[in-house]
Amino acid sequence: MRKIFSLLVIIIFFSCNRHNTDTGTKIITVSIAPFKYFVEEIAGKDFRVNVMVPPGSDPHIYEPYPEQIIKLRQSVAYISNGYLGFEQAWLDRFYQTNRTMKILSLGEKIDLIVPKHKHEGEQIESADPHYWVSLICAMIIAESVKELLCELNPGKIQNYETNFRNLLSKIREADEKARTLFAEVKNKSFMIYHPNLGYLARDYGLAEISVEYEGKEPPPSRLKELIDLAVKDNLKTIFVQREYDKKNATEIAHEIGADVVIIDPLSEYWLEETVDIIASLHQSFIKSTK
Ligand SMILES: [Zn+2]
Numbered sequence: 001m002r003k004i005f006s007l008l009v010i011i012i013f014f015s016c017n018r019h020n021t022d023t024g025t026k027i028i029t030v031s032i033a034p035f036k037y038f039v040e041e042i043a044g045k046d047f048r049v050n051v052m053v054p055p056g057s058d059p060h061i062y063e064p065y066p067e068q069i070i071k072l073r074q075s076v077a078y079i080s081n082g083y084l085g086f087e088q089a090w091l092d093r094f095y096q097t098n099r100t101m102k103i104l105s106l107g108e109k110i111d112l113i114v115p116k117h118k119h120e121g122e123q124i125e126s127a128d129p130h131y132w133v134s135l136i137c138a139m140i141i142a143e144s145v146k147e148l149l150c151e152l153n154p155g156k157i158q159n160y161e162t163n164f165r166n167l168l169s170k171i172r173e174a175d176e177k178a179r180t181l182f183a184e185v186k187n188k189s190f191m192i193y194h195p196n197l198g199y200l201a202r203d204y205g206l207a208e209i210s211v212e213y214e215g216k217e218p219p220p221s222r223l224k225e226l227i228d229l230a231v232k233d234n235l236k237t238i239f240v241q242r243e244y245d246k247k248n249a250t251e252i253a254h255e256i257g258a259d260v261v262i263i264d265p266l267s268e269y270w271l272e273e274t275v276d277i278i279a280s281l282h283q284s285f286i287k288s289t290k
Contacts, residue, residue: 026152029075029094031087032059034132035106037270038145039079042163046153050075053086055266058243059129060085060215069094075101076152079145082107083129104148107131109140113198133265133274134199135175142167170271178204178278185285191230192239193249196265197277206281211238211248218248230256237261237284 029050030036036049050071053059063086064072072078072094080087082105095103112127131137146164150157182188182204190197195210209229213222230238235258238249242264253260261280267273 027071027075028077028079028152029072029101030079031081031084032132033266033268034270034273035079035081035141035145036268038138038142038167039149041167042142042146042160043149043153043156044159044163046156047076047149051268053084053266055268056243059087059266062086064090069097072101073098077102077104077148079104079106079148081105081129081132083112083127102148102152104144106141106144109144110137113202128195128198130196130265131199132270133197133277134203135171135178135274136203137199138171138270138274139168142171174271174275174278175203177275181278181282182206182285185282185289187233187285187288189233189235189288190237190239190281190284191226191235191252192241193246194241194244196241197239197281200274200277200281209233211252217245223248223252226252227255230258234288235284236287237280239263239280239284241265 025045025048027050028039028047029052030039031052033051033053033055036051039047039049050068052064052068052072053062059081075098078094078098078101080091080103095101107127107129110131112131114127132141142164146160149160153160188205189207189209191209191211193211195208195212197206197208200206201208209226211218211226213219218226229235230252235256238253238258238260240246240249240260240262242262243266246260246262249260252258261284263277263280264273265277
């Protein structure tokens with residue numbers, strides 16, 4: 001028994017040691033997984049990226065775990081969206097927990113979509129936070145992330161500039177393809193449970209119809225209205241984000257004979273997912289034009 005115990009102690013000692021050398025890589029914490037994509041495209045493996053809202057969780061209402069706060073304490077920087085629900089509850093506490101980390105709020109340089117009915121003082125809090133699902137906004141995100149990385153690791157500026165330019169050309173290429181695709185189709189309205197494609201819609205002149213009503217499940221009267229709208233526009237697809245309940249979307253889809261398509265805008269494979277979303281939208285427009 002004793003021998004086994006000593007062996008265990010030795011194993012733990014060595015594995016801890018190895019762990020220590022691993023932690024030599026600095027940590028950057030990001031609010032949501034898509035931001036990880038930008039850090040890794042530009043900095044490669046120079047930093048470890050800690051994602052605050054894990055896959056499958058809702059960033060509007062997320063509550064972090066204590067272990068995440070520990071990783072936050074070890075972070076050299078925090079990259080926030082600026083307008084997500086969980087950030088409004090937690091960001092100040094995060095910054096108090098670690099006063100030395102650099103702070104980047106990506107929303108600051110974005111031309112935000114703000115609901116028109118809001119009064120002036122309320123505008124900032126109510127801005128649409130989903131700007132990362134937009135190739136145009138992504139070009140700005142990429143530049144902000146590049147600047148932060150250069151500041152954190154000046155020795156690698158040349159590398160980061162090159163990687164940034166490569167990323168930018170990939171995004172531009174995807175944007176040009178999207179423009180060509182959407183120019184071909186006539187019916188450009190689409191229905192989605194949680195309205196997270198507002199910026200993408202703005203980029204290409206599409207019309208987003210939200211099933212969710214003021215962030216909540218639609219009341220029966222609204223559901224009836226949505227079905228009428230879907231019939232009018234001959235919609236054959238209802239989009240739902242992976243994290244959300246499919247009940248309402250399925251109900252509408254059933255009524256009008258449409259399919260439910262799941263999208264994953266919180267994926268860490270940001271470019272791939274955004275290109276997929278664009279292709280699915282295009283498909284839905286083709287179906288509703290027939
Ligand atoms: Zn959302």
